[in-house]
Amino acid sequence: MLEAIHDQKLMWLCGGVLCLLVVSTVIGGILKNRRKTDASRSTIDNLNARIRAWWKMCAIFAVSILIGRVGSLVLFGLISFLAMREYMTLVPTRRGDHRTLFWSFFVIMPLQYYLLGIQWYGFFAIMIPVLAFVFVPTRIAISGDTEHFLERAAKIQFGIMVCAYCLSHAPALLLLNISGFEGHDAQLLLYLVIVDQMSDVLQYVWGKLIGRHKIAWRVSPNKTWEGFVGGVLSATALGAALWWATPFTPLQSAGMSFTICILGFCGGLVMSAIKRDIGIKDFGVVIEGHGGILDRIDSLCFAAPIFFHLVRYYFVP
Amino acid sequence: MSDGIHPIASLLAAVARGISGVQVQWAGCQPDEKQRIYFTNHTSHLDFVVLWSALPPEIRARTRPIAAQDYWEESPLRRYLALNVFQAVLIQRGAMAQAKSPEEAHLVGRHLVEQMALAMGEKNSLILFPEGTRGTGERVGPFRGGLYHLALRRPDVELVPAHLENMNRILPKGEVLPVPMLSLLTFGKPLQLEHGEEKDVFLERAREAVSSLRRIGSA
Numbered sequence: 001m002l003e004a005i006h007d008q009k010l011m012w013l014c015g016g017v018l019c020l021l022v023v024s025t026v027i028g029g030i031l032k033n034r035r036k037t038d039a040s041r042s043t044i045d046n047l048n049a050r051i052r053a054w055w056k057m058c059a060i061f062a063v064s065i066l067i068g069r070v071g072s073l074v075l076f077g078l079i080s081f082l083a084m085r086e087y088m089t090l091v092p093t094r095r096g097d098h099r100t101l102f103w104s105f106f107v108i109m110p111l112q113y114y115l116l117g118i119q120w121y122g123f124f125a126i127m128i129p130v131l132a133f134v135f136v137p138t139r140i141a142i143s144g145d146t147e148h149f150l151e152r153a154a155k156i157q158f159g160i161m162v163c164a165y166c167l168s169h170a171p172a173l174l175l176l177n178i179s180g181f182e183g184h185d186a187q188l189l190l191y192l193v194i195v196d197q198m199s200d201v202l203q204y205v206w207g208k209l210i211g212r213h214k215i216a217w218r219v220s221p222n223k224t225w226e227g228f229v230g231g232v233l234s235a236t237a238l239g240a241a242l243w244w245a246t247p248f249t250p251l252q253s254a255g256m257s258f259t260i261c262i263l264g265f266c267g268g269l270v271m272s273a274i275k276r277d278i279g280i281k282d283f284g285v286v287i288e289g290h291g292g293i294l295d296r297i298d299s300l301c302f303a304a305p306i307f308f309h310l311v312r313y314y315f316v317p
Numbered sequence: 318m319s320d321g322i323h324p325i326a327s328l329l330a331a332v333a334r335g336i337s338g339v340q341v342q343w344a345g346c347q348p349d350e351k352q353r354i355y356f357t358n359h360t361s362h363l364d365f366v367v368l369w370s371a372l373p374p375e376i377r378a379r380t381r382p383i384a385a386q387d388y389w390e391e392s393p394l395r396r397y398l399a400l401n402v403f404q405a406v407l408i409q410r411g412a413m414a415q416a417k418s419p420e421e422a423h424l425v426g427r428h429l430v431e432q433m434a435l436a437m438g439e440k441n442s443l444i445l446f447p448e449g450t451r452g453t454g455e456r457v458g459p460f461r462g463g464l465y466h467l468a469l470r471r472p473d474v475e476l477v478p479a480h481l482e483n484m485n486r487i488l489p490k491g492e493v494l495p496v497p498m499l500s501l502l503t504f505g506k507p508l509q510l511e512h513g514e515e516k517d518v519f520l521e522r523a524r525e526a527v528s529s530l531r532r533i534g535s536a
Contacts, residue, residue: 081497085338089499095453095489101496284499285340 007183009245013190014062021058024051043208049289057296061193065186069174070117072189076171077113083294084109084163086283091155096145100136100156108132109164116168119175128165133157162271162301163294169305176308178315181247188311191246192260195239196303199261200268202238203231220272223265232261247315256310260303267302271295322378323402330370330377333363337487338499341371344530345478345506348373352442352474353507355380356464358527359446360454360485363495365403368444368479371502380442383433383463385410385449406436410449413462430466437471447523454485457528460520468510468519478505478523480530503530 064075115124137153207227239257243250284292386407389399399405416422447460483500
């Protein structure tokens with residue numbers, strides 16, 4: 001435990017994040033004093049709320065990653081739980097789904113992280129897409145309520161897939177035995193989270209600065225082409241510049257980061273579509289300025305499993 | 318009753334808050350130490366504990382639930398929870414309906430109201446579920462008369478409507494294990510019984526006051 005402190009590259013990554021937080025807090029403070037109109041005021045207040053929340057999120061994340069593998073598993077397990085809670089609350093379910101939901105929260109989701117804990121990769125990979133896939137509709141059918149049956153089964157399975165299965169692939173990076181990279185897996189997890197979240201942040205920043213042309217205004221009014229291109233390119237450049245903390249060459253790192261950014265965008269878009277369908281803006285109110293947990297990690301849910309498999313396919317012998 | 322809160326009550330309140338992830342909104346009034354009757358929709362066993370735990374501790378210590386005697390005296394555990402832990406006021410549900418004559422029903426009703434008024438005394442508040450039983454959560458059911466008679470008997474207390482959302486999905490009637498969805502508790506604007514207002518009119522107005530606090534459409 002705490003051996004991560006002696007991992008110099010990990011410390012550099014954490015230090016970089018800290019610098020970024022300090023710089024953005026200073027910029028937020030300067031903007032606050034220069035704001036004029038009411039519209040810009042609310043945007044800047046929201047920006048500062050987001051920055052405050054980033055401090056807290058980074059602190060929690062840093063502590064758990066420094067504790068080691070168990071810390072990361074517990075943190076992501078908790079995030080999965082809270083995200084699934086937000087999701088299931090807002091997705092309409094019926095009385096007949098009660099027991100199925102209980103299983104989802106207290107058996108399937110914890111089991112997924114337990115399997116990571118005991119490093120049983122084979123079972124980890126099939127438990128939710130195969131076993132839970134069979135279990136969920138069966139349990140709903142046993143309850144006897146057949147109204148909207150397929151919708152209910154699909155919605156619950158989708159929630160488990162996104163919140164538990166997909167997200168658990170982020171801490172699963174700690175399980176990989178990459179040759180020549182032993183003992184440094186935490187860097188890879190940090191790399192994924194930094195690139196993914198910075199892609200979100202940079203798309204937001206570019207969008208606010210020069211955003212004009214909406215991508216899919218019906219789904220997500222704040223996503224613009226300028227924000228998308230600027231954000232993806234700058235986050236890819238950032239990811240490429242972090243190659244020293246990964247088993248990748250700079251070019252490989254750029255490719256990986258680009259993939260993470262694109263998938264992160266897809267995750268955000270899909271979750272926005274779900275929110276629009278239900279008729280809400282955010283999944284929750286837990287994180288000041290950001291909305292719910294699920295609003296913050298939607299991009300990670302799509303990026304994590306594919307990044308995991310890319311690394312596993314190309315870098316694990 | 319004593320002013321202290323039973324440790325088990327505090328523990329259960331913390332657990333219920335954790336499970337229900339309740340977000341509390343004081344939309345129509347603020348927490349206050351004056352005597353009040355909180356009345357709310359009823360869909361789950363968690364309702365009372367969640368509402369109770371949402372009150373500040375000093376108010377919590379003086380707020381008692383009204384509960385059905387037939388249900389809560391059924392087993393020693395229920396009895397202990399109701400009487401010792403939460404200091405519930407147990408009343409005979411449906412006693413008026415069982416009365417043989419209108420006179421007897423009137424007497425029984427008066428007794429129930431007296432019992433509740435006595436439990437309030439000079440400083441206690443009450444939590445009341447005027448539907449009388451747990452519903453499915455689709456809509457707020459019709460209110461029974463107790464609230465009206467109590468309002469007549471104690472015109473000095475504030476009647477505070479409250480609405481609990483999603484509790485029926487967290488722990489519905491007939492289930493033992495909860496699903497940790499998020500819930501919402503909204504306190505509305507206090508009501509008063511208007512001079513000469515008819516019972517049915519008042520009860521419907523009170524029901525509407527609870528129902529109007531609902532914010533999310535149900536499944």
